[in-house]
Amino acid sequence: MASRLQRVLDHIRSKVEDDDDLPVNLIEKSRKGFKFQNWAKVESCQPDRLFYPRCVQDVVDIVKLAADRKKKVKAFGAGHSPSDIACTDGYMLSLDQMNRVLFLDAETGVVQVEAGARLHEINTLMSKHGLAFPSLGSIAEQSIAGAISTGTHGTGMSHGIVARRIMEVEFVNGVGDVMVCSRDHQQDLFLSVCCGLGCIGIITKITIKMDKSFHLRAKEVPAQMTDLLADIPTLAESAEYVRFHWY
Numbered sequence: 001m002a003s004r005l006q007r008v009l010d011h012i013r014s015k016v017e018d019d020d021d022l023p024v025n026l027i028e029k030s031r032k033g034f035k036f037q038n039w040a041k042v043e044s045c046q047p048d049r050l051f052y053p054r055c056v057q058d059v060v061d062i063v064k065l066a067a068d069r070k071k072k073v074k075a076f077g078a079g080h081s082p083s084d085i086a087c088t089d090g091y092m093l094s095l096d097q098m099n100r101v102l103f104l105d106a107e108t109g110v111v112q113v114e115a116g117a118r119l120h121e122i123n124t125l126m127s128k129h130g131l132a133f134p135s136l137g138s139i140a141e142q143s144i145a146g147a148i149s150t151g152t153h154g155t156g157m158s159h160g161i162v163a164r165r166i167m168e169v170e171f172v173n174g175v176g177d178v179m180v181c182s183r184d185h186q187q188d189l190f191l192s193v194c195c196g197l198g199c200i201g202i203i204t205k206i207t208i209k210m211d212k213s214f215h216l217r218a219k220e221v222p223a224q225m226t227d228l229l230a231d232i233p234t235l236a237e238s239a240e241y242v243r244f245h246w247y
């Protein structure tokens with residue numbers, strides 16, 4: 001009994017000491033004891049601490065703290081990646097509280113969002129302004145940062161991956177500097193961040209060029225796999241968007 005009580009007291013003491021050691025502004029935006037599990041529940045990790053920043057300055061403070069303490073840092077969005085790509089035993093950042101739309105011009109289709117915004121949140125707002133992504137994947141649960149970081153794509157030979165619509169990215173690099181890059185400014189860096197697998201920095205803001213919203217007419221037909229495989233290129237060009245499921 002005494003040893004159990006001692007263990008509880010040690011646990012509380014270690015938590016308090018650890019919290020006391022954190023910068024004051026980060027104590028209420030973090031917690032220990034978090035277990036990350038991806039959507040498919042096939043990968044998990046227990047980071048040293050989970051942070052939920054609310055602004056770019058929070059991200060800067062967290063990255064500097066991590067650099068100081070030699071901790072690895074990884075951000076995650078919806079945790080929908082099927083691998084352990086978002087995992088670390090260091091500091092994990094959830095950008096769920098950084099999900100605001102910062103700028104929207106319905107005329108030009110230029111929209112700026114915080115990196116934690118989910119695609120379905122962006123889609124809902126865009127549809128109210130007559131805007132849409134030209135192509136998306138099968139689901140819209142992903143965060144915009146998570147989606148572009150892994151090259152998430154939909155279908156359509158004339159449409160690129162989701163990241164092709166990104167015009168500018170703001171991120172915090174490994175030493176806590178806020179970087180802004182675009183297709184015209186530091187293009188190599190921009191392209192690296194756009195498919196960076198979470199390794200180039202913590203993405204905080206993303207500027208996107210949307211299309212005008214549009215209607216889709218879907219045509220579904222059953223086919224034999226052998227017939228389908230016989231002429232994939234022709235099939236792929238047969239409509240603006242084409243996909244098939246193999247049962």
Ligand SMILES: Cc1cc2nc3c(=O)[nH]c(=O)nc-3n(C[C@H](O)[C@H](O)[C@H](O)COP(=O)(O)OP(=O)(O)OC[C@H]3O[C@@H](n4cnc5c(N)ncnc54)[C@H](O)[C@@H]3O)c2cc1C
Pocket residue numbers: 039040074075076077078079080081082085086095115116136137138139141142143144145146147148149150151152153154197198199201202203204
């Ligand atoms: C049911 C299902 C259907 C899917 N359909 C498709 C599809 O049709 N097409 C397709 O291409 N993919 C598809 N995917 C895959 C999915 O789009 C990608 O795995 C995507 O990366 C998930 O986004 P997320 O927000 O969950 O990112 P997470 O899985 O949380 O993270 C993915 C990567 O992004 C990094 N990251 C996240 N946020 C940030 C940030 N702020 N800064 C820096 N790095 C960051 C992470 O560190 C990690 O490396 C599907 C997945 C599922 C589960």
